[in-house]
Amino acid sequence: MTDSYPITARSRVKRVAKRAEYDRTAVHAILDAAMLCHVAYVIDGQPFCTPTLHWRRGDRLYWHGSSASRMLRHLATGVPVCLTVTHLDGLVLARSAFNHSANYRSAMCFGTAHLVTDPEEKRQALLDVTDRLFPGRNATLRPITAQEIKATAVIAMEIEEASAKIRAANAGDDDEDGHLPVWAGVIPVETVLRAEQPSPVLPATIPRPADLAPYAPGTRLDDALRATQILFASAP
Amino acid sequence: MTDSYPITARSRVKRVAKRAEYDRTAVHAILDAAMLCHVAYVIDGQPFCTPTLHWRRGDRLYWHGSSASRMLRHLATGVPVCLTVTHLDGLVLARSAFNHSANYRSAMCFGTAHLVTDPEEKRQALLDVTDRLFPGRNATLRPITAQEIKATAVIAMEIEEASAKIRAANAGDDDEDGHLPVWAGVIPVETVLRAEQPSPVLPATIPRPADLAPYAPGTRLDDALRATQILFASAP
Numbered sequence: 001m002t003d004s005y006p007i008t009a010r011s012r013v014k015r016v017a018k019r020a021e022y023d024r025t026a027v028h029a030i031l032d033a034a035m036l037c038h039v040a041y042v043i044d045g046q047p048f049c050t051p052t053l054h055w056r057r058g059d060r061l062y063w064h065g066s067s068a069s070r071m072l073r074h075l076a077t078g079v080p081v082c083l084t085v086t087h088l089d090g091l092v093l094a095r096s097a098f099n100h101s102a103n104y105r106s107a108m109c110f111g112t113a114h115l116v117t118d119p120e121e122k123r124q125a126l127l128d129v130t131d132r133l134f135p136g137r138n139a140t141l142r143p144i145t146a147q148e149i150k151a152t153a154v155i156a157m158e159i160e161e162a163s164a165k166i167r168a169a170n171a172g173d174d175d176e177d178g179h180l181p182v183w184a185g186v187i188p189v190e191t192v193l194r195a196e197q198p199s200p201v202l203p204a205t206i207p208r209p210a211d212l213a214p215y216a217p218g219t220r221l222d223d224a225l226r227a228t229q230i231l232f233a234s235a236p
Numbered sequence: 237m238t239d240s241y242p243i244t245a246r247s248r249v250k251r252v253a254k255r256a257e258y259d260r261t262a263v264h265a266i267l268d269a270a271m272l273c274h275v276a277y278v279i280d281g282q283p284f285c286t287p288t289l290h291w292r293r294g295d296r297l298y299w300h301g302s303s304a305s306r307m308l309r310h311l312a313t314g315v316p317v318c319l320t321v322t323h324l325d326g327l328v329l330a331r332s333a334f335n336h337s338a339n340y341r342s343a344m345c346f347g348t349a350h351l352v353t354d355p356e357e358k359r360q361a362l363l364d365v366t367d368r369l370f371p372g373r374n375a376t377l378r379p380i381t382a383q384e385i386k387a388t389a390v391i392a393m394e395i396e397e398a399s400a401k402i403r404a405a406n407a408g409d410d411d412e413d414g415h416l417p418v419w420a421g422v423i424p425v426e427t428v429l430r431a432e433q434p435s436p437v438l439p440a441t442i443p444r445p446a447d448l449a450p451y452a453p454g455t456r457l458d459d460a461l462r463a464t465q466i467l468f469a470s471a472p
Contacts, residue, residue, distance in 0.1 A: 010282055015301060035338070036324045040276035040285035046246055047283055049276035051322035051342050065251060086287035088272045088427070091451070097366045097377050098384040102271070106287050130333045140418055141333050148334040171435045178437060182376055183445045185434040189457055191324070194424035199407045202420055209419045215327070221425055 010110055011161035019165045024059070026164040030107035031056055031085050032229040033222035035133065039063065040082045041113070043074055054083065055132040056229070061109060062116075062125050064154045078114040081157060087222060089168065091187040095177040101167060103186060109162040116154040125154045128232070134211040135231040191221045246346055247397035255401045260295070262400040266343035267292055267321050268465040269458035271369065275299065276318045277349070279310055290319065291368040292465070297345060298352075298361050300390045314350040317393060323458060325404065327423040331413040339422060343400045347393040361390045364468070370447035371467040427457045 004023045005011065013020035021027070031037075037054040040047055052063045061083055090103035116122045126149060127138050171184040195217040196208060214224045214231075240259045241247065249256035257263070267273075273290040276283055288299045297319055326339035352358045362385060363374050407420040431453040432444060450460045450467075 010284075035327075036322060036340075038274035038276075038285050038287075038320055038322070040274075040283035040318075042278050042281065042283050045278065046316055046346075047276035047278050047318045048246075049274050049285055049318040049320040049344065051274075051320060051340070053338060080282055082276075082283045082285040084274055084285040084287060086272060086274070088457075091271075091369065093370065093373075093448075095377070096384075097362065097374060097380050098388070100366055100369075102289060104272075104287070108285065110282075126333065130336055133327065133336075134329065137329075138333060141331070142413070142416060144333050148332070152334070170433065173435070173437075177378070180378060181439075181442060183434070183442050183448075184438055185432050187432050187448065187451050188430035189427060190430055191425060191427045194426055196421050196423050197406065198419070198421040199409070201409075201414060203417075206417060206419050212329075212419075212423065215423050221324075 005159065005162045007163075008161050011108070011163045013163050013165055016165075019167055021164040021166065022162070026166075027107045027109070027159070027162045028056065029226075030087065030105045030164055031061070031109070033105075033226050034085045034087060035221075035225060037063070037083050037085045040084070041074060041079060053129070054085070055129055057128070057233075059159045061111070061157045061159060062128070062154060064126070064129060064152055078112050081111065081113045083109045083111075083157065087191075088189050090189050092167075092169075092171055093184055093187070094171040095173045095180045095182045095184050099171060099173055099177070101172070103167050103169070103188075105164070105166045105168075107162060107164045109157070109159045111157040111160045113155050113157040116156050122154050123149060125156070126152060131235070132232040133225075133228060135228055135235065137209070137211040140209065140211070193217060193219050193221055193224060241395065241398045243399075244397050247344070247399045249399050249401055252401075255403055257400040257402065258398070262402075263343045263345070263395070263398045264292065265462075266323065266341045266400050267297070267345070269341075269462050270321045270323060271457075271461060273299070273319050273321045276320070277310060277315060289365070290321070291365055293364070293469075295395045297347070297393045297395060298364070298390060300362070300365060300388055314348050317347065317349045319345045319347075319393065323427075324425050326425050328403075328407055329420055329423070330407040331409045331416045331418045331420050335407060335409055335413075337403060337408070339403050339405070339424075341400070341402045341404075343398060345393070345395045345398040347396045349391050349393040352390040352392050355385075358390050359385060361392070362388060367471065368468040369461075369464060371464055371471065373445070373447040376445065376447070429453060429455050429457060429460060
């Protein structure tokens with residue numbers, strides 16, 4: 001495995017190519033810092049853009065859903081998809097309208113999605129989706145039932161090509177606009193966790209569990225997800 | 237104009253249909269509370285999922301980019317797209333792995349995207365993208381140049397069909413799991429604004445401008461965007 005995804009016609013970043021990266025570390029860092037992705041796929045020429053939760057083992061991305069969902073029934077046959085994760089990091093105000101921008105980190109992943117049909121891989125994937133977010137949590141839960149496994153479809157996609165694109169800078173004004181008496185700068189945007197809201201039917205004797213330790217109030221979601229991905233990937 | 241988008245084969249929500257809404261108010265509220273969307277489109281059977289900034293006038297969505305970008309060159313001819321906005325609002329932990337979920341608000345919009353070629357509509361759209369985020373800001377900036385207008389492509393899409401999907405609830409445990417000694421609840425997720433970072437080359441005499449008033453540190457981004465959209469939509 002090389003350190004870089006192949007750069008092809010479909011994955012090459014065309015617009016502001018200087019912001020592009022193709023190495024696995026950069027792509028995985030963006031994927032792992034998010035739980036929400038958007039998956040594009042095509043049915044009879046019509047594109048769909050569906051939000052879903054993803055998780056990763058090596059170069060393989062997973063997502064899941066009801067066995068009855070349109071996306072999953074369609075993907076079952078093995079179809080091309082594009083899975084994209086984007087973090088919005090800031091609003092960028094410049095001295096000209098043209099140079100206004102946004103700070104962001106995004107990763108576009110291309111591959112062929114297929115339904116996970118092997119019973120053991122599917123069971124493991126359904127354990128993974130919980131343990132990836134809350135390492136160790138499955139050990140505290142009752143086992144998944146056969147009916148629950150049946151009701152869920154799991155999709156896997158080997159990342160064949162991918163690109164990352166990052167803007168992390170202050171305003172990029174044209175030199176000739178530098179003298180204008182206009183404010184320019186960045187308004188940072190952060191996605192953070194708040195204090196937990198226990199289920200209203202929960203007995204008061206049940207405390208906040210250890211598997212929530214990475215999700216302390218005020219923590220950035222991307223930091224929490226990076227930390228839990230490391231725990232997940234290093235679990236035996 | 238009715239209050240609801242038509243419910244068709246492509247827009248009907250299949251999975252957890254009870255979470256679906258089709259009325260304009262619900263769809264617009266989700267769109268207007270975000271600046272980031274993902275656009276799915278197809279080139280030679282290959283789906284692409286591209287993050288971009290969107291803005292809205294009535295039932296018309298706009299986005300823009302470099303005239304050289306792949307997406308925009310492709311969309312210029314009028315092609316089907318699906319534009320999706322998703323807000324992640326919380327992690328939902330249940331007593332069973334199966335009932336873990338997420339709180340979210342998403343809107344999927346279907347339509348035919350086309351390049352805005354009318355010079356006056358294009359110029360207005362490029363004013364709009366700044367004034368939609370920072371109402372009144374254009375009045376403080378130098379005019380957009382003809383070269384800047386040429387270098388930018390603007391895409392418009394009339395929303396033909398759309399659906400909104402919302403989960404905003406605590407854990408939905410099965411009755412038979414209610415006795416299990418396991419914590420269940422929601423970890424809320426919020427996307428918020430932080431203190432501005434002025435451009436390092438900005439003279440210290442230039443204060444934070446009035447157009448940033450809705451973006452006070454600690455404000456939720458969705459609240460700021462809702463407020464600015466109202467100002468934008470009601471401007472003369």
